[in-house]
Amino acid sequence: MKGLIYKDIAIFFKSIDKKMLLIAAGAIILLMVNTGVYAGLFASVMLAMTVGMQNVMSFASDEKASWKKYQLAMPVNAVSVVTGKYVSVVCTLAVSLAGSLLFNLISSVAFRMFDMMVWGVSVAVSVIIPLLWTGVCLPLTYWFGFRSAQTMGLVAVIPMFYLVKYFEDGAGFSAMTNSIFSCIVVAGVMVAVLFLASMIISVIGYNRKK
Amino acid sequence: MENNNISVRDLCKQFDGFLLDHVSFQVPKGRIVGFIGENGAGKSTTINLILDELKRDNGQIQIFGMENTIPSVKENIGVVFDECNFHDVFNTSDIEKILSGVYRSWDSSLYRQYLKKFKIPERKQIGSFSKGMKMKLSIICAMAHKPKLLILDEATTGLDPVVRDEILDLFLEFIQDEECSIFFSSHITSDIQKIADYVILLHQGKIIFEEQKDDLVYNFGIVKCGREKFATISPEDYIVHRITNVSVECLVRDREAIKRKYKNVVVDNATLEDIMLFYIRGGAA
Incomplete structure (x- = not known):
């Protein structure tokens, strides 16, 4: 299984589309300029979405190389293959986390404001969003192929933009302060359960043969 | 003790418009079995079923005496x-870490x-390799974990004759250990003819023959004669015949016996390709 984990992590980094990277970088810079003290948070959300998308995009590389055909000839069972993929997703959270810490540091220095709440929420979203994204898209990929996951990924972007709008135009954190910690805990537990359930569904999907 | 590395019995698989029909064969230890047939005959389907990449409808497949699943x-x-x-x-370093x-x-x-040995660059990305280099890398990866069985599906396609020759020699070296065997499907019948011990011909999902290669190449022959001469040849003495514009050609199982029996007919050696074409395209029994 460690060979497959290496393969998925290597694909994650080596198959990054330069265009997607430029778009993500541009969006992050725009967000940081326009969102004031929440710049670090919004940049974290954007990076987390990018990490989630990239984990799904790596399946495009698998399909292009007809990797699954070769993998089926290996001495690995479906559980090892799928678990390897999910472990590699967890490993790539390091990118999302590191980016979140960096963006919040820049934002804190730029606006001379250190808000523990914003940092905490940023770290939480940097973990929750990629897990949520891949938890939904990976079973779709294993059952219906990469294209359906790609379509679903685009649909999932819409609520993210509503979230951004809520913080830009609404009361922001001040309306949520009392319950935000419990919301994050609940969201974290739900995403963890979803992630595990997603893995089981993916194993069943991977096992289906013609 | 199991003497076959692959044992296939009554294997069946149906798709729309195609049926793999009760295919049975063995790949003994220490032997190379060549698997030939035209496009769409079912060779890759058979290999995919052996590797459990497809679910079989019926039949049994055992590898090293165990269920292939x-x-x-x-x-x-x-x-x-x-x-x-x-x-x-x-690059090749990434492949090594994965495998x-x-x-x-x-x-x-x-x-x-x-x-x-095969001059594969170590730092270049595989995307920049030629088709031949990619195939060489695939073969290297198949052999580097010291398997007991090689399954090759058109593995020498795209290789130039020099490299093909080197690879075929590598395969011959591989089976020197009498425990190892190779199951080799190819359109390049000359490759099969060079190294195989047994040859299986698959046509439209059915096995037409499973013969020793030496028997095919050294015994089979092609009788070429005019229509009047053909009328004197007994149907029991040939397998299949075909009528061309200028002559009649018959595939015979024992060319020396035919030469002795019919003194004034031309009997040529038959290559594996000739034999395959006779069975698939030509004529009547």
């Missing part, structure tokens, strides 16, 4: 498909030895 059986199988299945962004983490018996020094 057991994943650990594949630890001792090296597989080469007709295309390179490695991502373009990887050494999958196969317990991966031999890194053997891998690097093969890379050097």
Whole structure:
């Protein structure tokens, strides 16, 4: 299984589309300029979405190389293959986390404001969003192929933009302060359960043969 | 003790418009079995069923005496498909890290030895390799974990004659260990003719023959004669005949016997390709 984990992590980094990277970088810079003290948070959300998308995009590389055909000839069972993929997703959270810490540091220095709440929420979203994204898209990929996951990924972007709008135009954190910690805990537990359930569904999907 | 590395019995698989129909054969230890047939005959389907990539409708497949559905059986199988299945962004070092983490018996020094022997660049991305280099890399990866069984699906396609010759010699070296065997499907019948011990011809999902290669190449022949001469040849003495514009050609099982019996007919040697074409395209029994 460690060979497959290496393969998925290597694909994650080596198959990054330069265009997607430029778009993500541009969006992050725009967000940081326009969102004031929440710049670090919004940049974290954007990076987390990018990490989630990239984990799904790596399946495009698998399909292009007809990797699954070769993998089926290996001495690995479906559980090892799928678990390897999910472990590699967890490993790539390091990118999302590191980016979140960096963006919040820049934002804190730029606006001379250190808000523990914003940092905490940023770290939480940097973990929750990629897990949520891949938890939904990976079973779709294993059952219906990469294209359906790609379509679903685009649909999932819409609520993210509503979230951004809520913080830009609404009361922001001040309306949520009392319950935000419990919301994050609940969201974290739900995403963890979803992630595990997603893995089981993916194993069943991977096992289906013609 | 199991003497066959692959044992297939009454294998059936149906798709729309195609039926693999009660296919049975063995791949003995220490032997190379060539698997030939035209496009769409069912060769790749058979290989995919052996590797448990497709679910069979009926029949039995055993590898090393065990059910082929057991994943650990594949630890001792090296597989080469007709295309390179490695991502373009990887280099040979990435491939080594991946496969050494999958196969317990991966031999890194053997891998690097093969890379050097076949002049595969170590730092270049696989996407920049030629088709021949990609196939060589696939073959190297199949052999570097010291398998007991090689399954090759059009593995020499795209290789130039010099490299094909080197690879075929490598395969011959591979089976010197009497425990190892090769199951080799190819359109290049000259490759099969060079190294195979047994040849199986598959046509429209059915096995037409399973013969020893030497028997086919050294005994089979092609009788060429005019229509008047053909009328004197007994139907029991040929397998199939075909009528051309200028002559009649018959595929015979024992050319020396035919030469002795029919003194004034021309009997040529038959290559594997000739035999395959006779069975698939030509004529009447």
